[in-house]
Amino acid sequence: MKHELEKYGLLFLIGIVPVLFFLYPIFLMMKMSVYNEGVFSLSNYVTFFSSKTFTIGLFNSFFISTISVIIISLMGLMVVMSVREYGSAKRVVKLISSLPMVFSSYIFCIALIYAYGRTGIITHLFAKIGVNFPIHEFLYTKYGIIFANSVFYLPFFIIPLFSSFEEIDPNLEEAAESLGSHGFHKFRRVIFPQVLHGFITGMLVSFLLIFNQISIVLAIGTGKTYTLTYLLFSQYERVRIGMANTIATVSLVSTFIVAFMFQRILGGIRR
């Protein structure tokens, strides 16, 4: 009896937190998005989907996240494949990879601008030696945001992929080699199917983090390139709380749909 009381007491204390501070605020926010001056109305959604600014923001969010994830997954696979057999290189990559986990993406972007921006140190140094460094020409565009995302969120893809590679049975690789499978054939038929789960999980994590981030768009987008989270923040700053709630709801629903789709794909992959 005492054991049960302790269990349910602790369960209540732990369970009440996400209900009070996550589910309830989100429910309230979604509810307020369909009310206008106390009356049920979908006017905010009509405004959202008929406005060019908001639809471009939605498109940018998906476009930037998708392209960034494609780049990250190709780069990540290359990095992990090339260092997985060398212990010290793997350790260095893992250590560098853990930096962005606790590092502010905003400061990272400021650092990128100081390095590669129009008046950036590296841009100037290259100009002085006669090399036209092209990064500053697209750093402040959506491609610059993709570049920053690809660098900053690469570790979030690499880390689950490393775990998947560590789970591969080395005997299987040896067996494949003894049967004459080498190089790309071995990778495609033996290695990749075994890490596919980690690969897709890494893609999902990176996509959701990029889709929902604001700091990089805030630092590099400079108001010209905007995503859903940026629009949410700007609507909040202009005290348009109804529209901010609507954008937040669209963002949440989009996140849910993407996560659901990835989960379906993951469900179809045998581990």
Add this chain to the structure above:
Amino acid sequence: MRNRIFSAFIVLFLSILIILPLSITFLLSVVPAWSEAIPNEFGLIWWKEILKPIFVKAISNTFIVAGLSSICIVVYGVMGSYLFSYYDFSGKDFLFSMILSPTYVSCTVVSLGLIVAYVPLRNTLWMMILGNFVIVSPFVMKYVHSSMSKISKDLVEASYSLGSSKVNTFIKIILPLSKHGILAGIILSIGMCMSALSIMLMLYNAKWITIPIYIYLENTTGTLGIAGVFSTILIIVTLLTVYLVDYVS
């Protein structure tokens, strides 16, 4: 041999991509004047500047907000990990996923939700702590849980069968054996709370401006040197965090 060289090239490439921009931030903090991106001189003017009361306040605010948030986060993380590691109940996986779900939702969405739901707390220190708590606690709970769940259940059962109470077993067996995970969680929590901008962006108030908010404001108004100093402080905190988390876990 060719593979080894390629592997070294990849490490170098990653280092340049991630570490080089960060070292330029440090350069900004020690160069008082620039001429076409070339330093005219080196000096600690910007570092002396942050000894002014307004900047000292930002630094102390950051430590207060991060410290108070981390206390709540770690206590919740340890309690939650204990529940998930030593009790069985229906809906366990669902509750764990629910606790982890703020990780994959935008910080701005979470912030807006908190502002809408808890209007009296708006623009207070408590709202800033609450924001940090909701966003950072899933990360810490994951860390502590992975450490606590590795403790042998037999050891805990043996303690109970020898007449030790649950509290005593928790303090004398579970806490010492999961200390590395808890310590890593504390460091991670302080590091994340100190450098959090996305969470604070909508929740901060003028009395409680923290270093990341100051960097954001300075960057938009233009004093790069001060932003450079604050960024360097955060980089040092981050590097220490990464090193300590790696060391203790």
